[in-house]
Amino acid sequence: MRLKDIDDKINHLYSVKKYINAMNLISINRYRRYYAQLSAQHRYFLRLREVLEMLIYLHRGDLFLKRKEKSLCLILLSTDRGFVGRFNEVLIRTVSDFLKHPPLEVKKVVIVGRRGAQQFKNMEKTETYTGVFGKDIDWGKAQEIFYSIVRDYMAGHYDAVYVAFNRPILRQAMREEKAEREVKKEEAQVGEIFYELFKRATPTLPVAVGTVASYKPQIVKFIPPALEGSYSEESIMNFEGDEEFILMELLRLYLYFLLRQIFLEHFSAELSARFIKTKEIIRAIDKKVSQLSFERNKLRQERINNELLDLINIYISMKERLFKDMQDESYTLEVSKDFTEEAVDMILGRLGRRFHFKKVIRRDMSGWRVLSRSSMYDFTLESFLARLLRSLPYSNLWV
Numbered sequence: 001m002r003l004k005d006i007d008d009k010i011n012h013l014y015s016v017k018k019y020i021n022a023m024n025l026i027s028i029n030r031y032r033r034y035y036a037q038l039s040a041q042h043r044y045f046l047r048l049r050e051v052l053e054m055l056i057y058l059h060r061g062d063l064f065l066k067r068k069e070k071s072l073c074l075i076l077l078s079t080d081r082g083f084v085g086r087f088n089e090v091l092i093r094t095v096s097d098f099l100k101h102p103p104l105e106v107k108k109v110v111i112v113g114r115r116g117a118q119q120f121k122n123m124e125k126t127e128t129y130t131g132v133f134g135k136d137i138d139w140g141k142a143q144e145i146f147y148s149i150v151r152d153y154m155a156g157h158y159d160a161v162y163v164a165f166n167r168p169i170l171r172q173a174m175r176e177e178k179a180e181r182e183v184k185k186e187e188a189q190v191g192e193i194f195y196e197l198f199k200r201a202t203p204t205l206p207v208a209v210g211t212v213a214s215y216k217p218q219i220v221k222f223i224p225p226a227l228e229g230s231y232s233e234e235s236i237m238n239f240e241g242d243e244e245f246i247l248m249e250l251l252r253l254y255l256y257f258l259l260r261q262i263f264l265e266h267f268s269a270e271l272s273a274r275f276i277k278t279k280e281i282i283r284a285i286d287k288k289v290s291q292l293s294f295e296r297n298k299l300r301q302e303r304i305n306n307e308l309l310d311l312i313n314i315y316i317s318m319k320e321r322l323f324k325d326m327q328d329e330s331y332t333l334e335v336s337k338d339f340t341e342e343a344v345d346m347i348l349g350r351l352g353r354r355f356h357f358k359k360v361i362r363r364d365m366s367g368w369r370v371l372s373r374s375s376m377y378d379f380t381l382e383s384f385l386a387r388l389l390r391s392l393p394y395s396n397l398w399v
Contacts, residue, residue, distance in 0.1 A: 003303075006296040010289055017285045023083060024278035030136075031271035035168070038264040045257045052250050053227055066224065069159040072104040073149065075222070077165040077266045078116030080133045085280075087166060087215065087273040088115040094217040095164045107158040110145065137267050139260075146259050150252070153223050161223035163259075165266040166215040166273075214276075215269040222262070225255060330358035332371045336380075337362040 076095055078088050099106060109126045111117050117128045127148075132141045149161055333351075335344055339362070347368060348357060355370055367380035 003296060003299055006292050006299070010292050010296070013285050013289050013292070017282060017289075020278050020281050020285070024275060024282065027271045027275040027278060031268055031275060034137075034264055034271065035268045038261065038268060041257070041261070041264075045261060048250070048254055048257060049227070052247075052254050055247055055250065056227055067159060069104055071107040071158040072102065072160040072162055073108040073110065073152065073158045074099070074106060074219075075110045075145070075149065075161065075163045076112065076116050076120075077133075077163065077263070078111065078113030078119075079270050080114045080130055081274075082115075083277050083281075084270055084273040085277040087270060088113075088119070091164060091166050091217040092116065092119050094219065098164070098219055104160060108152070110149065112145065132263075133267055133270060137263055142259070142263055143256075146256055149223070150255065160221060162219055163222045163262055164217065164219045165262055166269040167218050167265050168269040168272050169214045169216050215273055220262070222258065223255065225251075225258065227254075330372070331355040333357050333360045333368065334363050334365070334371060335360065335368040336365050338366075339368070 074095070076091075078091065099109075107125065109120065109123060110129070111120055111126055112129045112132050114130045117130060120126060129141055129145055132138050132145075152158065153161060333344075333347065333355075335347065339347075344360060348360070351357070351370065357370075365380050365382065367383070369379055369383070370377040
């Protein structure tokens with residue numbers, strides 16, 4: 001693999017990481033916002049439940065008589081967007097197990113979310129709603145689902161309504177109110193702790209402060225609501241108007257609050273799952289970038305080493321060539337034309353062990369000399385006299 005290919009892969013991974021990191025930040029911020037909204041509404045929901053249970057206790061009519069349950073409608077909340085890991089898989093497996101052995105006859109299955117609709121596309125008696133869980137919850141579609149379910153229940157199409165959804169599980173970080181004020185902000189926000197606004201907005205909720213941990217699939221009974229009549233002498237309430245009308249309106253408001261709570265919990269769990277999944281993707285990208293960077297550095301070091309080896313080899317080759325030239329260099333013997341053959345043979349015999357003579361040339365000079373392409377050894381009389389003159393004082397006067 002070339003260095004350019006590795007750099008292109010690393011740049012591509014960094015681009016993907018920017019997108020995933022933005023999705024990660026958006027998910028956790030939306031999660032905090034929606035969980036704050038859920039926490040803020042919870043105390044009003046509890047107060048409404050308290051009032052309704054007291055009115056049920058005081059009511060003497062047959063409005064809250066329980067009918068025999070023979071059939072049910074199941075609402076499955078999934079997601080419309082991805083990057084949630086096994087969020088839908090775990091919930092769909094739970095719903096599939098529920099539908100294999102349902103407690104009552106299943107008359108209708110309402111699927112909310114594109115992922116669930118894809119999984120149960122071949123199932124009969126289904127009604128699908130998509131686009132509810134997008135960037136935010138589409139409360140208009142949620143209200144449409146609510147009125148459709150309540151209308152069919154009141155018409156007797158089924159006797160019970162169950163909701164399958166994922167509920168977020170939080171590691172509780174509860175402290176006494178006085179101790180919370182004394183804890184430093186840095187200590188209170190170790191890890192991914194929720195904003196302090198959550199604690200101020202919902203002082204009665206034990207899970208107002210915590211860390212994103214996980215989610216758990218649940219199937220809960222939505223209609224008829226699990227309300228039991230209770231009476232408190234400390235409660236003083238005054239209602240004017242038709243008793244059954246007030247009870248029906250409060251019951252409708254309670255059911256809508258309950259469904260809204262379920263939608264908020266499910267969407268909060270989806271956002272937390274997306275936050276966890278994007279963090280896993282970011283860690284995987286960082287690991288892959290680290291591996292590619294190591295491979296790039298290794299390849300770059302190999303290239304540097306190869307260049308150094310080339311330089312060393314060139315230097316060694318030059319030295320070897322020079323040594324070879326010195327070993328293989330041929331010499332020429334120039335002798336005086338007055339030398340006899342015996343004298344020339346004597347010179348060749350004495351110098352042949354050191355010099356490899358290629359040829360012998362006779363010249364008009366006194367003495368002899370050895371020549372090569374790079375050196376000369378001069379043993380002529382003329383050379384001796386020249387050296388002698390240069391060594392004498394005032395040698396420039398003899399020239």
